[in-house]
Amino acid sequence: MCNEHLGAITGTASGTPLNAPGKALNRRLFLGGTAAAAVGGLSLLGAGPAAAATSQNGWPASTSLPLSTLTVGAVTFPQGVRTGAPHTILGYVARRFNNEVETLRKGECWGYNFRKISGSTSYSNHASGTAIDVNAPEHFLGASGTFSAAQVRAIRSILSACDGVVRWGGDYSGRKDEMHFELVKGPADPAVAALARKLGGGSSTPPPSPATPTWRVVRRGQHGYFVTALQRLLRQHGRPLTVDGVFGSGTEAQVVAFQKSRGLAPDGIVGANTWTALQVTRKEGSTGHAVFGLQHCASAKGFGTAQDGVFGPKTAAAIVAFQRSRGLAADGVVGPRTWAALVA
Ligand SMILES: [Zn+2]
Numbered sequence: 001m002c003n004e005h006l007g008a009i010t011g012t013a014s015g016t017p018l019n020a021p022g023k024a025l026n027r028r029l030f031l032g033g034t035a036a037a038a039v040g041g042l043s044l045l046g047a048g049p050a051a052a053a054t055s056q057n058g059w060p061a062s063t064s065l066p067l068s069t070l071t072v073g074a075v076t077f078p079q080g081v082r083t084g085a086p087h088t089i090l091g092y093v094a095r096r097f098n099n100e101v102e103t104l105r106k107g108e109c110w111g112y113n114f115r116k117i118s119g120s121t122s123y124s125n126h127a128s129g130t131a132i133d134v135n136a137p138e139h140f141l142g143a144s145g146t147f148s149a150a151q152v153r154a155i156r157s158i159l160s161a162c163d164g165v166v167r168w169g170g171d172y173s174g175r176k177d178e179m180h181f182e183l184v185k186g187p188a189d190p191a192v193a194a195l196a197r198k199l200g201g202g203s204s205t206p207p208p209s210p211a212t213p214t215w216r217v218v219r220r221g222q223h224g225y226f227v228t229a230l231q232r233l234l235r236q237h238g239r240p241l242t243v244d245g246v247f248g249s250g251t252e253a254q255v256v257a258f259q260k261s262r263g264l265a266p267d268g269i270v271g272a273n274t275w276t277a278l279q280v281t282r283k284e285g286s287t288g289h290a291v292f293g294l295q296h297c298a299s300a301k302g303f304g305t306a307q308d309g310v311f312g313p314k315t316a317a318a319i320v321a322f323q324r325s326r327g328l329a330a331d332g333v334v335g336p337r338t339w340a341a342l343v344a
Helices: 003-010 021-032 035-040 085-101 149-161 190-199 225-236 249-261 272-278 289-300 313-325 336-342
Strands: 131-133 166-168 180-183
Touching: 085 131, 085 149, 085 166, 085 180, 085 190, 149 166, 225 249, 225 272, 225 289, 249 272, 272 336, 289 313, 289 336, 313 336
Parallel strands: none
Antiparallel strands: 131 180, 166 180
């Protein structure tokens, strides 16, 4: 376990030698105090998602993150890591570590762990699901030189492939944390999404929204959550059809009818103009087909919520978390930008 875990579990606190600006306070606190005083400053929190906290690297930290299971070789990282780009990137790091540096061992690796250091606003990057620890007992906190020169070269190769998005705890300027890998760039940094795309899984975390939403183009023959959303929105506008997530001839006929009713080109293809006409703004207190549709998309993207057509507080919390993850205004209101991101 790395320093952030160690304090919680064994009661031994330590300096957290990150270079991030937000760490300065912690370093002073720890380096200037006794171990006992530092232990007193550490606590496990049960704070809810309402707090708009972020970890050191700028990612939202809370007890209700969208987490995805991360399994590499024999190891499933406890509690997983953050869904989307962090999962893609940390998964890449873990897989290459397992293949090229050292086989991952069961019970020696960690992912998400919600922790805050009391008295500061700083959360561990584990608290945002954007850090992992690998083979902790062999590469324990404070130790340096736990990897051979060949292993360090392999680690450098992995880091190099990550384009500056990932930092290794062995590179901390102060106390080393050689078990630890983390994202060093925040959710709005385009480098994160670019890396995730390069590694093959970044489509779920696009860069911050452009001036106008970019809508997925949907047509006959496709199926999936975005077709379900389309069908729900058609139902919302009174169009009779079965909601089955499959874009067949019946759905196409209803799209054409809707397009004609709005003076749009009746081509049966749902692009920006048709989506813009179909989408309806929904917020807490709303009910109906459109709410079913947005709940379905949010769940499909890892922001789980009941799919009951009722926009309650849990749906609002899921939407806020989704909006934050996509760099959208986190107001819990589903308007054009959020709809575009939900069906993306
Ligand atoms: Zn760690």
